[in-house]
Amino acid sequence: QDRTISGRVTDRANGQGLPGATVLVKGTTVGASTNADGGFSLSVPSSATTLSISSIGYTTVDQTIGSENTYNVSLGADVKQLGEVVVTALGQERTRNSLPFAATQIEGDQITAARNPNPINGLSGKVAGVQIRQSNTLGGSTNILIRGTKSITGNNQPLFVVDGVPISNANTNTATQQTGGGGYDYGNAAADINPDDIATMTILKGAAATALYGERASNGVILITTKKGRQGLGVTINAGVTGGRIDxxxxxxxxxxxxxxxxxxxxxxxxxxxxxxxxxxxxxxxxxxxxxxxxxxxxxxxxxxxxxxxxxxxxxxxxxxxxxxxxxxxTAMTLNNSITVDGANDRGSFKIGYNSVRDKGILPNSQVNKNVVNFAGSYNLTSRLTASASVNFSVVDGKGRYGTGYxxxxxxxxxxxxxxxxxxxxxxxxxxxxxxxxxxxxxxxxxxxxxxxxxYWNNPYFSRYKSFETDSRYRTFGNVALTYKVTDWFNVLGRVTLDSNDDLQEERYAYGSVGVPSYGRYNRTYREANFDLIGNFKAKITENVSFTGLLGANLRRQATKSIRATTNGGLVIPELYTLSNSLSTLTPPTESDVRQAVDGVFAGATFGFRDMVFLDLTARRDKSSTLARANNAFFYPSAAGSFVFSEMLKETAPWLSYGKVRVNYAEVGAGATAYSIADSYDKPTAFGSVALFSVPSTKNNPDLKPERTKSAEAGIEAAFLNTRLGFEATVYQSNTVDQIIPINVSTASGYGFRYVNAGDVRNRGVELSGFVVPVKNDNVTWTINANWTKNQNRVMSLFEGSDNIVLTTYQGGVSSNATVGQPFGTIRGTNYVFLNGQKVVQEDGYYAQTATANEVIANPNPDWTGGVSNTVSYKGVSLYFLVDVRKGGQVFSLDRSYGLDTGLTPETAGLNDLGNPSRNPVADGGGVIFPGVQADGTPNTVRADNSGEADGATAYGTTHNPAAAFVYDASFVKLREVSLSYSLPKAFVSKVGAVKGVDISIVGRNLWIIHKNLPYADPEDAPSSGQFGQGYSTGSYPAVRTLGANLRLSF
Amino acid sequence: CVGSLEDNFNVDPKSPTTALASGFIANAERTLARTVVSTNVNLNPLRFYVQYWAATDYPTESRYDLNTRSIPGAFWNALYRDCLRDLREAKATIPNDLSVPAASKANATAVAEVLEIYTWATLVETFGNVPYSEALNFTNARPAYDDQAKVYADLIARLDVAIGQFNPAANTGLLTGTASADLLNNNSTALWIKFANALKLRMALTLADVDNAKAKTMAEATVGKLPASNADVIDLAFNGTFPNTNPLYEDLVRSGRTDFVGTSFFINQLKGTTGPVTGTVDPRLNDYFDPATNPTPATNLYNGGTYGGANSPETNSQPGAKLRAQTLPGVLISYAQVEFLLAEAAARGYAVGGTPESHYNAAVTASILEWGGTAAEATAYLAQPGVAYATAGGAGATYKQKIGYQEWVALYNQPVDAWREWRRLDYPVLTAPTTAISGIPVRFLYPVVEQNINGANYSQAAAAIGGDKVETKLFWDKF
Structure with a gap:
């Protein structure tokens, strides 16, 4: 006996009805297509047990037929399918085949595969062209680089946009901390997002993809689309715990x-x-x-x-x-729990989520807690007018974060x-x-x-328990929007977005410690508001030619206010951490008040011909408050085209599932750092009652022009054999020119730095990604995904024929530099002296060193990075692992420079070539023969003293060796993520009341460093995010192997 | 939109766009005094170079390693960027600064000029050729270096102009509100004139070995215009509140570290166990140094460490309590120093009044009094044959030897002056330790950063002075 089953098929990414999807009774030909709103209704035989719901570009879902007659099913986009819908700039949804630029979309469940509480770290190794560098500190910062370092002194981190809200990914660490000096790593702010709320993350890499976002888009954009309410009412709970031990x-x-x-x-x-x-x-x-x-x-x-x-x-x-x-x-311990409740009906949808992460680190008395509550809803006020709003409220509390640097x-x-x-x-x-x-x-x-x-050093336990920091960030971001559908082919979106951060950082240095006890606090507020008005057009010009377009305006207002104060001369009462407890008169706090505004207008158009040829054009004009009136408006265009050649080969090459070539060119302009066009004075702490004034170290420049990134890209995408095999290849080149840089000038000019427009940094590279599904049958699916990126960075020119800019100097006599003809960030220091390719050894047996400390001794940029993931599913069991690789790049290790000098590691002791303890005096048969040649070119035979008698240092450290001796290859191969998950059979689950799904998984992160060349340290660990500190390792934290379990319940 | 906001958005509301000239001068005075008196291993290693002090655990800098800690860069930056630039700004500000009375504007400008010349002289005497004619111009990121002798000559000419510009009838006009903002000379034009003349005398004798005639003329022109007692010491009174404490306090006390002890070379001579004054304990010994905290043997209270090596901070003597005081003044020119210079001028036959011996006696006495000793102590000390000018240094001792030793002892807390006078007089005879990476520096290397960003001019300067090495003698350092 037949019965009628109805329901609605929706797109998981946005909750909207999916028209034209196929609903088939499995094992039969009985089926129906969904209507314009995704609804369906069909008559099924009583023997039917399963519905199979499919749609091009989406993963097919099998739905068990139970006693109910209504089934609402949402389909997730199938990343393997090139017809998938991709969210692009300004939230435009486009099918992949129409994209004329590289954009990688990652599903939320891929990011949370290993239950990483930091969604940004969850990207590592998964996307070509994106280099993620995680720090090993608790809640520490993550450096994200898309297609290389472009700006010599500016920001190189991508823009983060969550559901249309640009959010801050600020690094609030001190400048000293960022350049490898002391201080805490407070992490960066994009980690505040609830990973379980992410539906998709789209990484827009080149300027052609990002140009509509304006001046902040030159480093790429990471677009996060959060989950939307699904038809009916759903509840998802994740409960997880992980533990970590040092590697x-x-x-x-x-x-x-x-x-x-x-x-x-x-x-x-x-x-x-x-x-x-x-x-x-x-x-x-x-x-x-x-x-x-x-x-x-x-x-x-x-x-x-x-x-x-x-x-x-x-x-x-x-x-x-x-x-x-x-x-x-x-043992580190993390509890990561979340709950999401969502629902939708014809008039609207909502979602409410809560995520709690309690993260206890490997150091005693360290904990970072994150609580995120988010809500989003939309309501169709009329058939034409939709109102929507979202709010994301988070609190991050840290206590006892790890100190970093030197x-x-x-x-x-x-x-x-x-x-x-x-x-x-x-x-x-x-x-x-x-x-x-x-x-x-x-x-x-x-x-x-x-x-x-x-x-010199405190008891380490005293240090941890008494000199701890605390911090908090209260954050709210969200938007309110109205969409009015004027006609079928034209709608208007008005939107206000806000990101509001309140940071408090309190640092304590306890009474009884070495030096002066202190208490310092840093309060910072950050507000960014955006006002958007965007008109969207969509029309078929002729039968074969389609057109979509947009026209919009954006007003951005940012304000950062901060105040930092520290006690002076000590604390009167131990453990009373308040500024008024300062022993000496308080030094006036440092205040900062930075405001920035940009007004932009933009337009974009996409023409499609027979779903085969696409042409994108965009233009934007920004007016920035950071430049002088004469130079503050700047215009930049982009053009991009693609050709889906598989459309032409449909008949002749059935093995070709999909094929496309694409090419584009774009420019993005950018304004200056706030307050870099007008001079003002410094007002140091007064000397008693005498006011002091000083000319700042940086000379500003009223004639600054906008800087510009010019980027070109070409790529090919193809899939074969019913999409069992596919690849994507992109080559690109970008030049960031007329950079607004505070260049180093000789301080004999009276300044340390001067703002100028100068320089050209080129990044060119290749991105490859591919997938293969070696096995796919009813029971087993095995998928391999791989990606590979090679970015070559080169400083093409600097200011007025100058060939070097010192970015920062580090402890250990080395500096980070931008040098013409070299990759960005080369490390300079003293080198060995070479004779015919051999290291020269002096008469005392130690290596000769160059007289100057400006030899290029290391290049911190990797030769290439890549990742390979394997997923094998057998029925409800799925095994996934990801190997993350970095090849090349070098790191200078201050830990080695000093640790060898102070005789801590085994190579500084042991026996020498004579079988005697090398630390015996040379006269007693001790000492070491360093490989190399003497000044006359003959092999070295002189034993260098390793006893420390004369100078308190071994022969291996900084005292007797050039900085180049402590440069190591920073390559690594890491087993980054592993997960083994098991979904309880639906048949079993359906017996347990309202439960729809139960997934149990065991997850591991950073379980095994398969290969590395930096002794005793993790080559990935660096003090902070940003372009400083790259290729510099000091006080490095050990990697943490994390293993845990997660339970997911859906109702 | 932005247009209506851009004026507000472009100006930092937390930084002043107008300032007081007196504030720039005070800031330059403070930086200058801190730089020359500092013992920070990142800035001023000169107490090592003249072998007053040895290191405890970290002897690298005492082996003449300048680059690991970028010492020349720090010294150069402090003088160019932090002193000279502010002094230039002061000069530019004075004409329109209502807080400087019209009658005092010339004096205020001359003050800035004297400080500038002092700073320039220190740069030339430390590095050799330095950027001068093209310096302090922001449009020139890579200024060329000028010949050291020519710079020095120009500085002397400028100093004469500045001296002539002072109007003794008016004060210097440097005020914050109604209080003096002159950290060095408390707004006293008379003292500024003495300072300028003392600087002139100092520069004269620096030239003496290479241009005796000019030195003679210059030195003789200062007679009667010089600091005349310890009341005239040109110094900056640090106060008791960080960051305006004496930088020595910061590195010796505030840091909680014990990085320095006296050298055996110095302490043994102060104790009289060796050296020209054998048998006499210098009355300044217990001011210059503290007794060892763990003397070995227990009677060996004052003990010096091995220069160039690592030394125990317990069995050796650390710098004395006076040097640890927050409020210890930072001296730019001491009265004792002036008298030593006059003694030398007299010995060279310049008509500066008095005899070498009378000035020498005045100098030694001033130094002992400056460090808290009594006139009786000074008299007793001067009576020793190893001290008395006639017999000091033994038969055949030159004036350079006699004055050199005593001036070296007296300039204990003026390391920049001590280093220059030692290079000039070549006494006492210092020996580089075996662990040294070079000979004893007689100049600083150019900052590494100059090699990196001003390479062509750097190379030219290095070649012109005879190589960018610490052993390259500067133009006035003839012997």
Whole structure:
């Protein structure tokens, strides 16, 4: 007996009805097509068990037929299908075949495959042309680079747009932090998005794809479309937990032969009053170039002198510590839970979501919590007028984020301590015991035997528990929009968007620490409002020629206000963290008030001929408040075309599922940094009552013109054999010219920097991506996705014939530079001296070094990056893993430069070629022969002293080697993501009340670094996001292997 | 739209667009005093170079490594960008600055000029050829370097003009509200004239080995116009509140570090266990240094470390309590220094009044008093045969040797002056440590950043002075 089943098929991406979809009773020919609104109704035999719903460009869905008669089904876009709908600039939805530029759309579930709480990190290795660099700190920043570094000193991060709202991805770290000095990594703001709310992410790479977004589009755009309410009422719950341990291959390994000291001597003093001098180690030394371990020697160490230690008052054997700092790390733990409720009917739709992430790091007393609530709804007020609004409210709370970079003695970064300045005889567990005793700074690094104040380093537990930072960011972003459908071919959208951030960062440096205790706070508010008015046209000009167009205006207003204040001279009352607790008169806070405005008008048109040939034209004119009136308006065009050649070969080449070539050219203009056209003065802290004034280090320039990125791109896309195999290839070149740069000038000019229009940075590259489905049958599907990117960056010219700009200088005598003819960001420092390709060794056995520190010694840019993912599904079980590869690029390691000098790692000890301890004096058969030649070209035979007797340093570190000695290849191959998931059979699930689906998954991230060349560290880790700090590794945090489980329930 | 907003949007509401001339001068005075008195390892390693101090754990800078910490760049930036640029701005501001009374405008300008010349002289005496005629012009990102001798000559000419420009009847007019904004000389034109003349005397003797006639004329012209007692010391009184504390306090106390101890070379001579004054303890010893915290043996309170090596901060003497005080003044020219210069001028036969011995005695006495000693101590010290001018240094000792040693001891807290006077007089005889990466520097290397952004001019300058090496002697350093 037949019965009638009806329902509606919708597009998962936007919740709209999907016309023309096929609804088929599985195993029969009984079926129907959906109507204009996606609705269907068909009569099915009683034997029917399953409906198969399909539509071109979407993944086919099988729907079990139960007792109900109504089924609402939403279809997700099938990424393999080139006819899919892609969201492009300004939210325009276009079929993939009509796109004349490279745009990669990633489904939300691909981003959350490994349950990464940071949706941006979830992109790594998945998109050609996009280089993601994650930091290993808790909640740390992520550097995203699309098609290379373009701007020499400006921002190179892409623009983020969520449902039409441009959102801030600001990095609020201090300039010192960003250039590898000390400070905390507060992460960047795009991570505030709830990953489970993401329907799709579209990465628009070239200027032709982004030009409509205006001046901020030159670095690419990441468009995020959030999920929309689906027909009926749905509830989805995700509950997950992951744990993480450090990857020991990314942490230092210590030598176990020599203990504390700058040179192999003990101090002598009568501690116990027996009239005999006792041995004590070099308590103040933060190095391990000390005496050789000897369990028979009883030595007064820090533990003998610090109350609370188990050995207080007594000497202990001179041996390597049982617990080295690798045991300092604890298990990281993340709870990631979310719930989404959504629904829709004919008049409208809504969605409400909540995501909570509680992230506990590998360092004691570290936690970052994220809570996000979001709501979106739309309502059809009339058949022509639709109102919609969305709001996303998030709170990120951090406590005890990790210190980063190098800041010397008072560093909050314990990694500089563990990797660069450590005593191998110090047992970290004993440090904990000593701290726990009275919660005081029971440091291992004492000033002297009679002064137990910490000398250079604090007790690491004291540091973590007493000198912690806290921070919060309250954020609201969202939009309110009205769409009026004037006619079938013309509608108008009016929209207001807002992104509002309130940041508070509080940093504490506890009383009792090395140096001056302090409390500092930084308050920052950021507001961005956009007012958009956009008219959309859609028409068929003739039977064969289609036209869509848009005309719009955008007003953007941004305001950033901040204030930073720090106590002066210390704290009166310990642990009272308020500015009024400052010991000396408070230095006036630093205030900043930056406003920017841009007014833009734009137009775009797409002409299509027989769904085969497409032509895109766009134009935009911006007027920016950051430039002087004479130069503040700038116009830039784009043109793009594509040809779907498979349309012509339909008959002759049935194996060709799809084929397209595309080519485009675009320009994007950009204004200046705010306040770079008019001069003002600095007003330093007054000297008593005497006001001080100073000319700033940067000279502004009223004649600045807009800078411009010119970009051309060509590509081919094809799929074969019913889309079992496909690829996409793109070549591109962009030149960013007339850059607005504060160039370095000789300070003899009275300034350090001067704003000019100068320079040309070229990026050219190839992006390849492909997929193959080797197995596809009723039970098993195996899909391989791969992508590969090669970007070649080159500084073509700089200012007035100058051939170098120093971007920043780093600790360790190296600098980051833009040099004409070189890739961006080359590291300069001292190099070896070479003779016929051999390193020259001096008469003392150490390597000769260049006299100057401006030799190019490293290029931080990778040769290529790529990723390969495999997904194998068998019935309800799916196994997925992603391998992420970076080939080439170099990194200078300050950790090695100092860590080798201070004798921490095994290569600084051990035996030499004679079989003697290399740290013995050369006269006693010690020392090392460095490979190379002597000045006369003969092979080196001189043993260099490695004892540290003369200078407290080994032969391997910064004292005796050029900076080039600490440059390493930064390649890596990482098993980035793994997930094994199991969907309970529908048949089983349907018995459990309202539950529609149950998915259980086990996920892993960063489980295995398959290959790397940087010893003891993760070559990916860098202090911060942005173009500084690239290719520089200091106080690097170990990688964290994360393993966990997730349960997803849908109702 | 933007058009209506652009004027507001373009101006930073948190930065002043108008300023007081006195503020630029005060800022330059502060920077200058901080730079010359600092012991920060990133800025001023000169207490190492003249071997007053040795390092404890990190001896790299005492082995003459200048580039790892970009020391020349920091020194250069402080003087060019932070002093000279502000002084230029002061000069440009003075004519229209209502806070500078009309009667004082000439004096205020002369003040800026004297400070500028002091700064330029320090640059030339440190680097050799430096950008001068093309410097301080923002449109020229890569200024050419000028010949050091020509720059020096021009500075001397400018100094004479500045001295003539002072109007003793008016004050310098540098005020914040009604209070003096002159951090160096408290608005006293008389003291500024003395400062200018002392600078002239200093520059005269710097030239003496290469242009005796000019030096003589210049030195003789300063007679009667010089600082005449310790009340006339040209110094900047730091206050007790960071960031306006003495930079020594910042690096010796505030940092919580113990990076420096006295050298055995210096301390043993102060103790009288070796050197020209053997047998006499210098009355300044316990001011210059603290007793060791863990003396070994217990009686060895004052002990110096090995220069160029790593040293224990416990068994060696660290810099004394006076140097640790937040409010220790930063000295640009001391009265003792003036008397040493006069002693030398007299010894060279210049008509500066007095004898080498009388000035020498005045200098040593002023130094002892400056460091808190008594006149009786000074007299007793001067009575020692190793000190007394007639017998100091033993038979056949030259005036350079006699004055050189005592001036070196006296300029303990004026490391820039001490380094220059040592290079000029070549006494005491210093030896580079075996661990050194070069000979004792007699100039700074040019900043690495100049090589990177002003390469062609840099290369030309390096060739012109005889190579960008620390051992390259500057034009006035003949011996």
């Amino acid at each position: 020991k291959s990314t942490f230092i390994t210590y030598q176990k032969e020599y203990g504390a000291g700058y040179g192999p001597t003990f101090g002598k003093r009568d501690f116990n009053g027996d009239g005999v001098l006792d041995l004590y180690n070099q308590l103040n030394a933060d190095a391990s170039v000390g005496p050789r371990f000897d369990p028979n020697l009883q030595v007064y160490q820090w533990s003998a002198l610090v109350p609370g230690s188990a050995h207080f008052g007594s000497p202990t054997p001179w041996v390597a510590a049982e617990n080295d700092p690798s045991t300092f790390f604890q 800041s010397g003695a008072t560093s909050e970064n314990l990694m500089t301590n563990f990797r660069q300045w450590w005593q191998t005889n110090v047992d970290i567990k004993e440090q904990k015991q000593a701290y726990d005793y009275q919660n005081l700074n029971a440091s291992w690094n004492l000033t002297s035997p009679t002064n137990s104040a910490a000398k």
